Amino acid sequence: MAIKSKFTKRSDGRKFDEAREMDAKVGIIPSADGSAMFRSGSTIAIAAVHGPRILHPQHMQNPKKGILRVNYNMMSFSVDDRIRPGLSKRSQEISKVTEWALSPCVDLEEFKGNVVDVFIQIPQADAGTRAAGINAAAMALAHAGIPMKEMASCTAIGKMDKTLAVDVSKEEEDFSEGEGSTDIPMCCLSRTKKISLLQLDGKISVDELKEAIEMGKIACGKINEIQAKALKEIE
């Protein structure tokens, strides 16, 4: 980076490449075929997988392979201001990008005309909900016994003024001094290290973006370890 920032530490005392305290658990919803919880700081995501099962409406069925359907929802009181329950433009967009982030991992060739439903609920939000949602959903998909090529791990890289930081909190996301804040959620696959989700909201230079992606890949590797550990500790 050309200009070093005046900050040496983050508001919650973390280092810049340090993610929040993470926690993961598998098999939390008995009625689902697969389920998982992922917590990062005070952001909590719960994912439930149902299926493969027959897809209705029938016109959505794909006779060549099964489809993945993701439903992301933030609970009304997950944030300070109550959110109106139900679909919003934001939740629909996140549902869609989560679906795209996870579809390179799953292999649904065998389940022709079927659907794998993923439901993500956010009971408590403090930025990075789509990342936590993807992490929980990947674990839930594995838990449901869906054929998967690899796992997916997701984190958000933030840029506050000129400083890059891993796994931003809400406070850091709202940073407004200097160049302001930039939010870069990215999803990295565990084996091929391919990026299946990369969104960017704000301003950033090409060099900084490259650096941010490298930081994100390292952070995703650490998340993947937590996911694998939770899956192995079952029963």
Place this chain on the structure above:
Amino acid sequence: MNDKEEKRQIIVPGETIVSGDEYLPGEGARREGEDIVASKYGIVDISEKLVRVVPLSGVYIPRRGNNVIGQVVDMNSAGWNVEFGSFVQGFLPISEVPFYVNRNELREHFDFDDMIFAKVSGTNGRSIDLSIKMRNLGKLDEGMVVRVNPHKVPRVIGKEGSMVNMIKDSTGCTISVGQNGFIWIKGEKIEDEVNTKKIIMYICKNSSVKGLTEKVKTYIEKDLKLKIKEENGN
């Protein structure tokens, strides 16, 4: 007895199980260069260089030759539609029934909600064909059906049916185990059936423990206070 409850290796999709050209990838595994990589979440099973991943949870995936227990949900002039807890419905055509069926009177043989014990004769794409043209297959009258995780069925059956025979010897119930996780129990008294259900649930709860047969034996004798008769019904 070994007090340590050993558990087998659990693998996560995308992880390398073993490396080496001599290994062969089986179900739930694939080859990537030198490595055998897991394609499913489950327990690693390596037998004679064949590497498989046995799933721990999830929906039952029907395979040809499996015996399943299902419920009649629909019928037409060609046969019965059977729901057996999978992502596809099974179809039992009247040609796969060992008796004559009047096409207009299908309900005489299997009515709605009847439970059927059938064999998967083929899995062609989107439909599962069932057959009851074998001994022991057909309609299940009376008794009760319990549903367990389909991945725990091998534990309930045991090595060459040792576990299920032990349950039969202790409670005197007739048990039919479907690979889809439906288990049909029929005994002379309702208490026998309830005890059988308790034992099955106990097995499913402790399925990952080594020395399960001994544990179940003590459970039957100490907790349920039943005697395992050594006579073998089959």
